[in-house]
Amino acid sequence: MFTIDAHLDLSMNAMEWNRDLRKTVFELRESEAGLNDKPDRAKGTVAFPELRKGNIGLVVATQIARYVATGNPLPGWHSPQQAWAQTQAQLAWYKSMEECGEMKMITTVNALNEHIDAWMNDDKQKPVGYILSLEGADSLVDISYIERAYNYGLRAIGPAHYGPGRYANGTDATGHLNEDGKTLLKEMERLNIILDTTHLCDDAFWDAMNLFHGHVWASHNNCRKFVNHNRQYSDEQIKVLIERGAVIGGAFDAWMLVPGWKRGISTPQSTHCNMEKVIDNIDHICQLAGNALHVGIGSDLDGAFGKEQCPYDLETIADLDKIPSLLLQRGYSNPDIENIMHGNWLRFLRKAWG
Numbered sequence: 001m002f003t004i005d006a007h008l009d010l011s012m013n014a015m016e017w018n019r020d021l022r023k024t025v026f027e028l029r030e031s032e033a034g035l036n037d038k039p040d041r042a043k044g045t046v047a048f049p050e051l052r053k054g055n056i057g058l059v060v061a062t063q064i065a066r067y068v069a070t071g072n073p074l075p076g077w078h079s080p081q082q083a084w085a086q087t088q089a090q091l092a093w094y095k096s097m098e099e100c101g102e103m104k105m106i107t108t109v110n111a112l113n114e115h116i117d118a119w120m121n122d123d124k125q126k127p128v129g130y131i132l133s134l135e136g137a138d139s140l141v142d143i144s145y146i147e148r149a150y151n152y153g154l155r156a157i158g159p160a161h162y163g164p165g166r167y168a169n170g171t172d173a174t175g176h177l178n179e180d181g182k183t184l185l186k187e188m189e190r191l192n193i194i195l196d197t198t199h200l201c202d203d204a205f206w207d208a209m210n211l212f213h214g215h216v217w218a219s220h221n222n223c224r225k226f227v228n229h230n231r232q233y234s235d236e237q238i239k240v241l242i243e244r245g246a247v248i249g250g251a252f253d254a255w256m257l258v259p260g261w262k263r264g265i266s267t268p269q270s271t272h273c274n275m276e277k278v279i280d281n282i283d284h285i286c287q288l289a290g291n292a293l294h295v296g297i298g299s300d301l302d303g304a305f306g307k308e309q310c311p312y313d314l315e316t317i318a319d320l321d322k323i324p325s326l327l328l329q330r331g332y333s334n335p336d337i338e339n340i341m342h343g344n345w346l347r348f349l350r351k352a353w354g
């Protein structure tokens with residue numbers, strides 16, 4: 001079934017993991033055998049051949065580069081200008097993948113409709129469509145950079161990532177939006193840029209719900225009900241997102257699926273982490289909504305983790321094609337399943353861009 005994945009750090013993998021995503025996942029694993037500079041070496045799950053194999057023809061693809069002030073222990077760049085430059089390298093990689101026919105940037109409703117028609121009606125050798133999103137706004141040197149980024153195709157921004165941010169604080173941090181964060185939201189609203197609420201800390205999340213009047217999604221987010229952590233959403237947060245017409249993407253990072261995950265120690269098998277756990281999260285949101293119109297997939301696969309930290313019944317991203325049968329077993333109807341696999345993101349985008 002045609003599938004949309006609303007969160008993949010493709011260019012980060014290309015530029016920081018040094019992965020040529022035109023190769024298969026298995027070729028990439030082989031080329032990384034023996035490397036130990038990152039915990040997920042030789043355990044990647046995402047590459048263009050597997051995206052096509054899984055009929056995943058549209059993704060939300062990120063630019064991501066954090067700024068870290070002196071004393072911030074997180075990895076990142078020492079100036080916003082360096083972070084900006086890193087995101088521009090990532091953009092250059094997307095453009096070069098367009099030049100060799102692997103990808104196609106989608107920024108308008110007409111281009112979206114054409115792309116979907118091509119994938120629905122033809123073979124899988126089409127370019128993978130991508131909507132460009134910025135995960136963490138630190139790299140926007142000042143507010144004027146938002147329009148610069150919009151002009152090269154940026155269509156969604158998550159103001160925060162992990163820890164303190166220049167515009168908003170993120171996962172594992174607290175604190176309300178600062179003046180720059182409020183101005184960022186105003187400028188996003190003016191330019192019709194989608195607000196990705198994923199990674200906003202609770203204080204910033206509720207500020208954003210009050211201040212931002214544009215289109216809101218949560219590209220890769222699971223539920224606090226199953227793993228009680230600030231990175232996950234409480235039922236109250238999910239309910240307000242549903243009221244706002246948001247779509248929430250189910251994420252495949254094991255620590256967000258099973259409680260008590262210990263990085264580098266827990267394994268998917270030892271914690272019984274399989275794709276059913278993703279379905280639990282999707283189902284919980286559907287139960288809160290009373291329908292299947294507010295959930296989708298935002299896998300985050302290869303988001304600085306690989307097979308060592310994702311459901312054990314997923315070998316590569318092509319296995320997202322197992323989700324429809326898992327939903328069917330839970331009693332979901334075919335129209336519901338189509339909505340979850342692609343229809344909800346499409347309806348959202350057509351409304352946002354229409």
Ligand SMILES: [Zn+2]
Pocket residue numbers: 135199220300303
């Ligand atoms: Zn993320």
